[in-house]
Amino acid sequence: MWRHEARVPAPDCSWRAPKSVRGLLGEIVARAPGRPQIVPGRFSVPIRRDRRVLVFAAVALLVVLLGPLTPSGASPTNTRVGDLSRFRVPGAFPWGTAFDQSGRVWVAMPGCDPDTGCPSSTLPGKLGLFNPATGTWDEIVQLPSGYGQPLFVALDSSGNVWFTMPVTDTIGVFDPGDDDVRQWVVPTRRAGPWDLAFDHSGNIWFTEHFVNKICEFAPDSDTFLREIATPASGSNPYGIAIDSSNDVWFTENADSVALIGEYTSQGVLEEYKIRNTLTASARLTPHLITIDHSGNIWWSEGWAHAIATLNVAEARPGTNDGVTEYPYTPPCSICKSHTAGIAVDSRGFVWFDDSLQNVLGSMPIGGGDFSFYKVPGPNAHPYDGLNIDSRGRVWFDEEYANKLTVAIPSYRGRSAGLSRVVIATDDLQVVGTRLLSPVTLRCRVNVCSGLLRLIQTTTSRKNMPGTMTITTRSTVALASAPYRLAAARSGSVALALTAAGRLVLADATARSPLHLTLNATVKDGGIAIKNVSVH
Numbered sequence: 001m002w003r004h005e006a007r008v009p010a011p012d013c014s015w016r017a018p019k020s021v022r023g024l025l026g027e028i029v030a031r032a033p034g035r036p037q038i039v040p041g042r043f044s045v046p047i048r049r050d051r052r053v054l055v056f057a058a059v060a061l062l063v064v065l066l067g068p069l070t071p072s073g074a075s076p077t078n079t080r081v082g083d084l085s086r087f088r089v090p091g092a093f094p095w096g097t098a099f100d101q102s103g104r105v106w107v108a109m110p111g112c113d114p115d116t117g118c119p120s121s122t123l124p125g126k127l128g129l130f131n132p133a134t135g136t137w138d139e140i141v142q143l144p145s146g147y148g149q150p151l152f153v154a155l156d157s158s159g160n161v162w163f164t165m166p167v168t169d170t171i172g173v174f175d176p177g178d179d180d181v182r183q184w185v186v187p188t189r190r191a192g193p194w195d196l197a198f199d200h201s202g203n204i205w206f207t208e209h210f211v212n213k214i215c216e217f218a219p220d221s222d223t224f225l226r227e228i229a230t231p232a233s234g235s236n237p238y239g240i241a242i243d244s245s246n247d248v249w250f251t252e253n254a255d256s257v258a259l260i261g262e263y264t265s266q267g268v269l270e271e272y273k274i275r276n277t278l279t280a281s282a283r284l285t286p287h288l289i290t291i292d293h294s295g296n297i298w299w300s301e302g303w304a305h306a307i308a309t310l311n312v313a314e315a316r317p318g319t320n321d322g323v324t325e326y327p328y329t330p331p332c333s334i335c336k337s338h339t340a341g342i343a344v345d346s347r348g349f350v351w352f353d354d355s356l357q358n359v360l361g362s363m364p365i366g367g368g369d370f371s372f373y374k375v376p377g378p379n380a381h382p383y384d385g386l387n388i389d390s391r392g393r394v395w396f397d398e399e400y401a402n403k404l405t406v407a408i409p410s411y412r413g414r415s416a417g418l419s420r421v422v423i424a425t426d427d428l429q430v431v432g433t434r435l436l437s438p439v440t441l442r443c444r445v446n447v448c449s450g451l452l453r454l455i456q457t458t459t460s461r462k463n464m465p466g467t468m469t470i471t472t473r474s475t476v477a478l479a480s481a482p483y484r485l486a487a488a489r490s491g492s493v494a495l496a497l498t499a500a501g502r503l504v505l506a507d508a509t510a511r512s513p514l515h516l517t518l519n520a521t522v523k524d525g526g527i528a529i530k531n532v533s534v535h
Contacts, residue, residue: 081360081407081408081409081410083407083408084373084405084406084408085405085406086376086398086401086403086404086405087130087404087405087406088402088403089107089109089128089397089402089403089404090109090126090128090137090140091107091109091111091125091126091140091402092109092110092111092112092402093109093110093111093112093399093400093402094107094108094109094385094398094399094402094403094404095107095108095110095150095151095152095383095384095385095397095399096108096150096151096152096153096195096384096385097153097385097386097387097395097396097397097404098153098154098155098161099155099389099390100129100159101159103132103133103389103391104129104130104131104132104138105129105132105387105389105395105404106127106129106130106153106155106161107127107128107129107130107153107397107404108125108127108150108151108152108153108163109125109127109128109150110122110125110150110151111123111124111126111149112125112149113399114149114151114166114167114192118149118167122149122167124142124144124145124146124147124148124149125143125147125148125149125150125165126140126141126142126143127139127140127141127143127150127161127163127174128140128141130404132393132406139176141174141181143172143181144181147168147170147172147183148165148166148167148170148172149165149166149168150163150164150165150172151163151164151165151166151194152164152194152195152196152206152384153196154196154197154198154204156198156202157202159176159177160174160175160176161173161174162196162204162219163196164193164195164196164206165183165193166192166193166194166209166210168185169185169186169188169189169190169192169193170183170184170186170193171184171193171196171206171217173219184217184222184224186208186215186224187215187224187227188208188213188215188227190210190211191208191209191210191211191213191215192208192209192210193208193209193215194206194207194208194209194237194238194240195207195209195238195240195250195288196240197240197241197242197248199216199242199246199248200242200246201246202219202220203216203217203218203219203225204216204217204218204219205240205242205248206240207237207239207240207250208227208237209236209237209238209253210236211229211233211236212229212230212232212233212234212235212236212237213227213228213229213230213237214227214237214240214248214250214263215227215228216228228269230252230257230259230261230269230271231271232252232254232256232257232259234254234256234257235252235253235254235257235259235261236252236253236254236257237251237252237253237261238250238252238253238286238287238288238289239251239286239287239288239289239290239299239300240289241289241291242291243291243295243297243312244291244295245264245265247262247263247264247265248262248263248264249261249262249289249291249297250289251286251287251288251289251299252271252286253285253286253287253302254285255279255280255282255285256279256280257279258274258275258279258282258284258285258286259271259272259273259274259286260272260274260286260289260297260299260310262317270317271317271318272310272315272316272317272318272319272320272322272323273318273319273320273323274286274301274308274320274323274325275320275323275325276320282304283302283303283304284301284302284303284304285301285303285304286299286300286301286302287299287300287301287302287339287340287384288340288341288342288384288386289342290342290343290344291344292350292365293344293346296309296311297310297312298342298344298350299342300339300340300341300342301325301339302338302339302340303337303338305327305329305330305337305339305354305357306326306327306328306339307325307326307342307352307363308324308325308326309324309326310322310323311323311324326363326367328361328363328370330354330357331357331372331374332357332358335356335357336357337356337357338354338355338356338357339352339353339354340353340354340355340382340384340386341353341382341383341385341386341387341396342386343386343387343388343394344365344388345388345394345409346392347392348364348365348366349362349363349365349409350363350365351386351388351394352386353375353383353396354382355381355382355399356381357372358375358377358378358379358380358381358382359372359373359374359375359382360372360373360375360382360386360394360396360407362409373407375398375405377398377401379400379401380398380400380401380403380405381398381399381401382397382398383396383397383399385397385399385404392408392409393406393407393408394406394407394408394409395407
């Protein structure tokens, strides 16, 4: 019997500043109900909607100036939240969000929580279009009888609003131009269509969360093209995203599976481990998924209070090569934690929310310290609606408080501090001109190969209001390049990068030339590093 993350209202917990999860030396985290009768097919139903509705006299219920309890260190800037504004939604249980071409925000309001079960008496849900410029709801769409509860939303190139309805096993579309709404029953009964995304052909891919499938639908022909099943029967796919190569990435949410899936544009299903250990007892439940501007994959990890990334260049199916997890210490030590929404901004920061901690968080994309911002109110439950618009504003909904919230980040230049470059491999890590610890690289025929990482660590100090001084240590990945360490007959060791590696490092170190010298000896098939200098 399928059972998923039962979420309970979070208590109003006392606030505690989190510990940093990244040290000075830039740690490399190793790989380590029923169903209404609906006629299949396409049909149109007139719907009721109200234009230009001012939902409440005071739309902006609260504008709060918040500073981070823990400042985030990054290169070249730090983040904090400037203004945070909350707006009452014209429905209940707001969930997925999407932006139209003018920057307005569409919000799905199912009216219940499909994740924990919707009573059969639940009315069809709503869609709402919020206008940030006026602080009003330009559209409120009440779905007609026979429809379900919209959960996630996505817009096609014509501005049509597509949405999933897991309780009724349907997907639907609202056309703002002709005020029509249509729906289609998905091929698998009780599949639970969940998150959705458009591929480069304009087809819709969505996860079928109650089973083990993802599905492709072609709007042009009103046809479900295919369903792709994962090997594990109860994988419960959750989030989904399409990369620049038109590959489909999705999370397999069940903690007993806990994989990242990829269905390639060539029609091949690949799966990637997050950890090499058993995950069933680790509460690792990969949740929503997104792709950064370099094409790397990011996801939230649900009950594991962490975010994680897959470096696609290092990824190998069946392994967790290229995976880095970034766990954080929940700010409220007596509260539960569940990391849900996730998105990457254009300034190089990953944003996420923790629904049970009641916080919005951020972290530099290359790794570093976390910053947390408390969402006002004791039971807001920020969840799956986190999204970042073209202006860099971070939007999320408060599922239990029935609010749409926008946080406006402010980016501050890094204060003066010590900046150092670290050279690291899986076996070797040095900083400055000092070898951190004696190391012997065991290699075949005296040749070692792998990926060399350039990591810049920064220590900075800030004087906060009053007498408090905060010291921040952050880590930023500059590059990851292939290398070879070859022992010559003389016993010396030379560092040699591949052509691609040289290009990567040349670009990463263009502003600050980097030279690496290794002095080592060869003994018993191993290369023993005695001294490393970086200058």
